[in-house]
Amino acid sequence: MSFVQVIEFDTQREEDVQRLMDEWRETTAGESTATHTTLTREHGRPGHYVTIVQFPSYEEAMRNSRLPETDEMSRRMQELCDGPPRFLDLDVIRDEDL
Template identity: 70%
Template sequence: MSFVQVIEFETTHEQDVQRAMDDWRDATENERSVTHTTLTRDHSRPNHYVAIVEFPSYEEAMRNSDMPETSALATRMRDLCDGPLRFVDLDVIRDEDL
């Protein structure tokens, strides 16, 4: 069963967040278990963002979370965000292309 993590945060430093995500992507190229990411910005609240991160399984998400590069990204994100990040862990029970 695939697994999705949703991360919500507020920031006025979008470009720095994007750079941090790019740095993480480059540093984990052959190690990460993330299969897909989507970064969104709330249309009516332009400083509110939602990142959607997909994994093959919960276990792979936990392996990815334990990587030093992921810990470094989390630290950078906490520094760039206005307030705490909110994490929602979701088991995918239905997924279809329409």
């Protein structure tokens, strides 16, 4: 069963967040267990973002979370946010192409 982590946050520093995401992707190449990520910005709420990260399983997501680079990214991400991010850990129970 695949797994999705949703991270919801507010920031006025979108470009810095994007650079941090790029840096994390480069430093974890070959180690990260994430299979896909999507960064979204809420249309009617400037400064509000949601990141969706997909993993093969909960266990792989937890392995990814234990990477030192992920820990460092999380610390730096919190510095860029206007408050604490909100995390949702979701088991995918249905996934269809429409």
